[in-house]
Amino acid sequence: MEFLFFAFVFLIFDVLVLWYLTGSTYFSPWTADGSVDVWNVMVFVIMVSVGIGIAVTIITFLGEKFLIYGRKEFPPAGRALRVGLAAAVLCGLLITLHIFHFLSLVVAIGMCVLVIIGIILLR
Numbered sequence: 001m002e003f004l005f006f007a008f009v010f011l012i013f014d015v016l017v018l019w020y021l022t023g024s025t026y027f028s029p030w031t032a033d034g035s036v037d038v039w040n041v042m043v044f045v046i047m048v049s050v051g052i053g054i055a056v057t058i059i060t061f062l063g064e065k066f067l068i069y070g071r072k073e074f075p076p077a078g079r080a081l082r083v084g085l086a087a088a089v090l091c092g093l094l095i096t097l098h099i100f101h102f103l104s105l106v107v108a109i110g111m112c113v114l115v116i117i118g119i120i121l122l123r
Helices: 002-023 038-069 077-099 105-121
Strands: none
Touching (some): 002 038
16 A cells, blocks of 8 residues: 555656646756757656656556455555556657657557557566
């Protein structure tokens, strides 16, 4: 139960920080001279991929809880953490490839969803 609580707290914190940064006038993907600010772009990509990883972790944990262990028992958090970490790294890589125009958005999202489903099904 503690794992689920802390996962929700970290997800809410990540979403609130992302919301604040996207609304800030100082956090822009462009510098004053019109070039790309790589640090801001990478911070955004990392924050988004961490949020996706935490969400996948929560979904995996709850899926195992209700489908395998039942209402009274809680599954070990290790497998859900591994799946969430893999999803975060994968989504971070695919978003970075999309930002630098190596992949289209539809292909990146499709690959991300297929690989996450494949990771969850590999048991």
